Amino acid sequence: MTIERKRIAVLGAGQIGAIIAGMLAQQGHHVTLADASPAQLAQAADGRFATDVVDAADLERLRVFLTARDIVVSACPYFLNKGIARIAVETGTHYFDLTEDVETTAYIKQIGAGTDVALVPQCGLAPGFICILGADMAARFDSVKTIKMRVGALPLYPTNALRYNVTWSVDGLINEYCNPCEIVFDGKPILVPALEGLESVMIDGVAYEAFNTSGGLGTLTETLAGKVRDMSYKTLRYPGHAEIMKLLLRGLELADDKETMRRILSHAAPFTRKDVVVVFVTGIGEKAGRLEEDSMVLRYDGTPTMSAIQLTTAAGCVAMVELFLGGKLPQQGFVRQEDASLTDFLATRAGSRLTSESRGADAARSAYQDTRNAA
Structure with missing residues (x-):
């Protein structure tokens, strides 16, 4: 391009x-x-x-x-x-x-x-790349029943009581854990509390928990209104993290004292480059009259010079800048992440890194090829 x-x-x-x-x-x-x-x-x-x-x-x-x-x-x-x-x-x-x-x-x-x-707005990983993947997943079906998006930015070696290390913004993390979360339930957009909806997830032999956090769906609830029955975004963490955060934010009421919460996280969950980002998207819907399920799992590891969250967030943002400059996005007004097609996104110089540097690269390349063939 x-x-x-x-x-x-x-x-x-x-x-x-x-x-x-x-x-x-x-x-x-x-x-x-x-x-x-x-x-x-x-x-x-x-x-x-x-x-x-x-x-x-x-x-x-x-x-x-x-x-x-x-x-x-x-x-x-x-x-x-x-x-x-x-x-x-x-x-x-x-x-x-x-x-x-x-x-x-x-x-x-x-x-x-x-x-x-x-x-x-909302470039990066989640919201950002995950919204493009979610919209692409929905487009694979004639009618969509369920879209689930799960994303985790986690320490590769959890050693503290929180089982977590801050990988970017403490303020953003607290915001995600405190604000109401948008989902689609039974065809209608609704708000649900953060840190609720706890579920167990096993990906490639590793146990995670997933729970509601705010903002991850971006504008997908509006874009897919009337087209999907149930859609949700949840954050992946190691088991036990949600209960500790609920104790701090609700039990000790630190949701109302964010400065104290900021100090606790900065002290107890220091930044690490030894991180991993896990992206999981699954969809259920009808294709040619038959109910089918489709899934994608991507995993990114940090390097000595760049953490996994740095790679995935920066590449997602720069890919959107590339698409805009290449005329592949609206040139004025409010632009949604899902205005970008997965095919175009992965064809950018930055977006291609989200396939070439993922352990799930084969799955991503397959999705990319599927969209090219469909086009």
């Missing part, structure tokens, strides 16, 4: 932002990685992209910064994205983010009505 080189700003020089900046710079774009912390920028700098000290909460400074940019990718905490998106609209800068926050996405959809720029 031949694309025009663009001036791209990446906001947030944390675990994911620096990887996104590197991937985009490697594709030839003029990339500037910005953060409020000079120390964070110094740690992330690698010579492939420029850096600039910009506090995304300072909207006047942000407005000046984005005026000279074609695209902005926000890898900032979700609570900064409303302001960033608003400034992007004002400066005519196409906008991408990694948010899982439902309220933030609803706001971006609202301001996207009638705008000349594209607003593409």
